[in-house]
Each structure stands twice: as C-alpha cells, then as structure tokens.
Amino acid sequence: MAEVLFYVLAAASIACGAGVVVARVPLFSVLSLLGAFFSLAGIYLLLGFPFLAATQLLVYAGAILVLFLFVIMLLDLGNPAELKKHDGRALSGKRLALAACAAGALALAGIVAASSDAAPAGAPATSEEALDALGPLATALFSRYALPFEAASVLLLATMIAVLMLAKRQRAGSDRNGSAGWPWRKGVEP
Amino acid sequence: MKVPTEHVLCLAAILFGLGVLGFLVRRNVILVLASIELMLNAANLSFLAASRHWAGTPGGEPLQGPIFALFVILVAAAEAAVGLALVIALYRLRQTVDLDAANELQG
Numbered sequence: 001m002a003e004v005l006f007y008v009l010a011a012a013s014i015a016c017g018a019g020v021v022v023a024r025v026p027l028f029s030v031l032s033l034l035g036a037f038f039s040l041a042g043i044y045l046l047l048g049f050p051f052l053a054a055t056q057l058l059v060y061a062g063a064i065l066v067l068f069l070f071v072i073m074l075l076d077l078g079n080p081a082e083l084k085k086h087d088g089r090a091l092s093g094k095r096l097a098l099a100a101c102a103a104g105a106l107a108l109a110g111i112v113a114a115s116s117d118a119a120p121a122g123a124p125a126t127s128e129e130a131l132d133a134l135g136p137l138a139t140a141l142f143s144r145y146a147l148p149f150e151a152a153s154v155l156l157l158a159t160m161i162a163v164l165m166l167a168k169r170q171r172a173g174s175d176r177n178g179s180a181g182w183p184w185r186k187g188v189e190p
Numbered sequence: 191m192k193v194p195t196e197h198v199l200c201l202a203a204i205l206f207g208l209g210v211l212g213f214l215v216r217r218n219v220i221l222v223l224a225s226i227e228l229m230l231n232a233a234n235l236s237f238l239a240a241s242r243h244w245a246g247t248p249g250g251e252p253l254q255g256p257i258f259a260l261f262v263i264l265v266a267a268a269e270a271a272v273g274l275a276l277v278i279a280l281y282r283l284r285q286t287v288d289l290d291a292a293n294e295l296q297g
Contacts (some may be wrong), residue, residue, distance in 0.1 A: 006193045010201045017228055026220055033224050036205075040231055047198065047242050052234075052256055059263050064227065064270045071274045072220060075281050129258045131245055132256040141260075152264050159268040166275035169282075179229035 006046050012104060014037040030068045031101065033180045038104025045108075098181040198239035217261045219280065230266045235258045266292045281282035 016039065019032030037060045074124040141149055194239045205228060212225030241255020278288055 003193050006197075010197075013201070014204055014208070017205050020221070020224055020228060021208055021212040023266075026218055027235070029221050030224055030278070033212060033227065043198075043235065046239060049236055049238055049242075049256055049259075051258055052238065055260065055263055058236075059267055060227070060231070064267055066273055067270055075278070075287060082292065087276065097273055131252055133243055136253055137256060140257060145257055148261060152261060153267070155268055161269050163275040166272070167278050174295060175227065181215050 002046055006043060009039040009042045013043065016104075026072055027069075030065065030072060031098075033068070034061055034065050035101050035104050037065065038108060039102065039169070042104065051132045051134060051137065090111050195239050195243040198242075199236055202232045202239065204238040205229075205235065215266070217289050219289055219292075220274070222289065223270060223277070224271075226267060227270065230262055230269075234262050257285050 003104040008023035013036050015036075016032045016036035020029050020036065023032055036055060041053045041061070044050075044056060208229075209225045209229030211234060212228065212246035213222055216225065237255045237259045241252055242245055245252040280292055281287055
C-alpha cells in the first residue's frame, strides 16, 4: 500500500515539476509548484518524517507559495494580448494545475486515513514512522545544533531588514542618497 | 516492505534536473526562483532518504537529515523573500520581470 502511494506521489511530483518548467502563464506554473510541494509532503510522510511533512506544508505551501502568488498578483504580469493568444492552452494549464492540487490533497488525505487505520490506538510507533520524533529532534536542535539555530534567527532578522530596504518605495521627488521613502526621517537631513 | 532508497534518490535527481532545466530555460525571474525552490526540495528529499537509509546502523545519526532539511527550508524561505523583493525592485526599475531586460552589469 505504502509503496504504491509512494510511486503515485512520485509521478505526481515529477508531473508537477515538469509543469513548473513548461507552463506558459506564470500563475499556473506557481500553482503547479504547489502541487509538487503537496506530493513531496506526502512522500516525506511515507518515508517516516511527519514533522518535516508538516513543516513543508506550513512553510512552503503556506508561506513561500503565498509570497510567490502575492508578487505575481501585485506586479500585474497578465499581459492581456498574451493571455488571449494562449487562451486555449492557458485553460488547459489551469485545469492541469487544479487537477494536480486536487490529486495532491487527495493523496495526503488517503495517506492520513491509511496510517490512522493501520496503527491501532496506543500501539508503539514502529521505527518507520518515528524517524523525526519531536522530543529527540528538539533536544538535538537546542543542544548540539544550538549555534546554527541562533544563526538562523539572525539570518531571518537580516532577511527582514533586507526585504524592507529593497522593497520600499522610492519617492518621486526625494533625493537618491538621502532619506528617500522613510517618513520619520523627513526633513532631518540638512 | 520499504521503498528502496535508490528510488527515492532517483526521484530527487529527476526533480533536481527539472529545477535546473527551469532555471536555465525560463526567462521570467519569478519562475527562475520557483525552479530554485524545486531544486532545494530535491536536496531535502535526498537528505531525508539518506537519513532513513542509515537510521538503523550503529554509527548512524538519524536526526542529522531532518535537522539539515529544516535548515534548508529556513534558508529557502529567506531566499524566496529576498529574491521576490529583488523582483519587485527590478519591476520598479524596468517595468518587466524578463531576465534579458536586466543587463546593467554585463558591461
């Protein structure tokens, strides 16, 4: 059962990965990437890493994908003439992406149902499904890997500041080297 | 019966190849970033496959794979945030996200 699900999910992830490369419209390409993330989360679950599967869904499908979709919507990339030219293909691409997402979600639901059926309540977890048990993982993360963990927090802070600096709007009338775009520094410069 | 590790690594290799192909072929910056995400996912998959492969052996450290994958996910999130901010800056400068339009550094 698990092997069949693995190969189904592997085929789905490869198909979605190919969809990322070949889709004409950026939106469908990113939706295809969502399907690939879903099926990879299912594969992580099958390999015995439930925490990594949940992290994959939360961080990749929940945060990074939303960021991608947000930028695509924000930048208004849909050139109407281009969209009209690829109308038939775009429609099929949309169906393909929707089908991929639905297949990924269905596969996840099937895995969850199958695993909850297979393991009776109170049974000890087999080694196959406890490879990233939360207790040992947290202990290792906060003892042996404490320094990388803290460095990661500094990296996230630096990322936040960098994004703020990069994405702020340059005011049309402000000078280039001064306090452009920062309202609380307006008029401070000589 | 377990899925053999070789098959998982083959899947990771195929996904990485698809990511490289998209990175080289696509001209849209957003889709280049998406291809990078696909490659990072393939790397994660091979980390987890190796961790699962060596989990039962005496000297194996089964937690190294998941922890590395966790850090890869974190770095991917940071990379996506900075990359998409760069896309917004490029769009503000050029009114396009075509990679061929960004040629200031080519001399």
